[in-house]
Amino acid sequence: MSIEIRNVNKQFGDFTALDDVSVSVPTGKLTTLLGPSGCGKTTLLRIIAGLEYADSGHILFDDIDVTHVPVQKRHIGFMFQHYALFRHKNIADNVAFGLNLLPKDKRPSKAEIQKRVSELLELVQLPQVANAYPHQLSGGQRQRIALARALAVKPKLLLLDEPFGALDAKVRKELRTWLKNIHHELGITSIMVTHDQEEAHAVSDEIVIMNHGIVEQVGTSEELLTNPASPFVSEFLDV
Numbered sequence: 657m658s659i660e661i662r663n664v665n666k667q668f669g670d671f672t673a674l675d676d677v678s679v680s681v682p683t684g685k686l687t688t689l690l691g692p693s694g695c696g697k698t699t700l701l702r703i704i705a706g707l708e709y710a711d712s713g714h715i716l717f718d719d720i721d722v723t724h725v726p727v728q729k730r731h732i733g734f735m736f737q738h739y740a741l742f743r744h745k746n747i748a749d750n751v752a753f754g755l756n757l758l759p760k761d762k763r764p765s766k767a768e769i770q771k772r773v774s775e776l777l778e779l780v781q782l783p784q785v786a787n788a789y790p791h792q793l794s795g796g797q798r799q800r801i802a803l804a805r806a807l808a809v810k811p812k813l814l815l816l817d818e819p820f821g822a823l824d825a826k827v828r829k830e831l832r833t834w835l836k837n838i839h840h841e842l843g844i845t846s847i848m849v850t851h852d853q854e855e856a857h858a859v860s861d862e863i864v865i866m867n868h869g870i871v872e873q874v875g876t877s878e879e880l881l882t883n884p885a886s887p888f889v890s891e892f893l894d895v
């Protein structure tokens with residue numbers, strides 16, 4: 657699914673969080689929003705999700721205007737740093753959460769849900785933990801389960817907000833390679849927020865550099881590093 661962000665503006669009181677932001681996110685790619693703290697990355701991601709609404713401008717999914725469509729109807733998978741696993745549910749029930757929430761006519765049978773959970777646990781390379789509880793897993797394993805949960809409802813768009821933010825540097829590095837591989841295998845259009853440049857360069861097909869609510873430049877890691885479009889980009893990327 658392609659995503660088009662057209663002339664999006666967002667104010668919080670007198671503060672301009674997004675100033676006429678336009679970005680195209682190509683189908684099947686992993687696009688990263690990168691920029692210093694407070695530049696508007698999370699606000700933009702939340703507007704794409706439908707968790708927040710723009711003051712003006714449009715969001716299009718596959719050329720369909722979803723600007724006013726609520727989050728539940730956008731068919732998005734979420735992997736957010738602060739959207740933790742449910743502590744009192746076992747791993748299988750955590751992964752099945754979105755499926756169990758579906759309206760009756762769309763919900764798979766119990767057996768189908770069980771099968772899907774097994775497939776997802778295989779995909780994230782944790783087939784043995786179905787009956788465990790979140791506290792029995794490491795931080796990195798929990799984030800892999802969070803991705804399985806996000807993928808359960810077969811989303812057409814995956815949104816990741818600092819997905820590895822709470823992990824130590826070594827695990828972060830392992831998981832970014834893992835994420836890149838899974839993304840290539842599945843080819844789901846994905847948008848990730850990070851302030852970690854190394855992470856952005858390592859996993860992204862495209863990077864959107866933001867600063868004070870505006871988009872400074874969009875390009876591949878190589879394009880940005882070899883041809884920074886503004887003094888901000890060259891200073892920010894240190895090139």
Ligand SMILES: Nc1ncnc2c1ncn2[C@@H]1O[C@H](COP(=O)(O)OP(=O)(O)OP(=O)(O)O)[C@@H](O)[C@H]1O
Nearest residue numbers: 668671673691692693694695696697698699700851
């Ligand atoms: N609900 C809100 N009410 C008031 N101000 C807000 C609100 N949400 C965000 N802001 C402000 O908008 C600006 C952009 O916030 P946003 O979270 O989008 O930045 P960010 O680039 O994701 O930063 P970080 O990397 O620190 O998370 C910040 O200055 C923030 O304080």
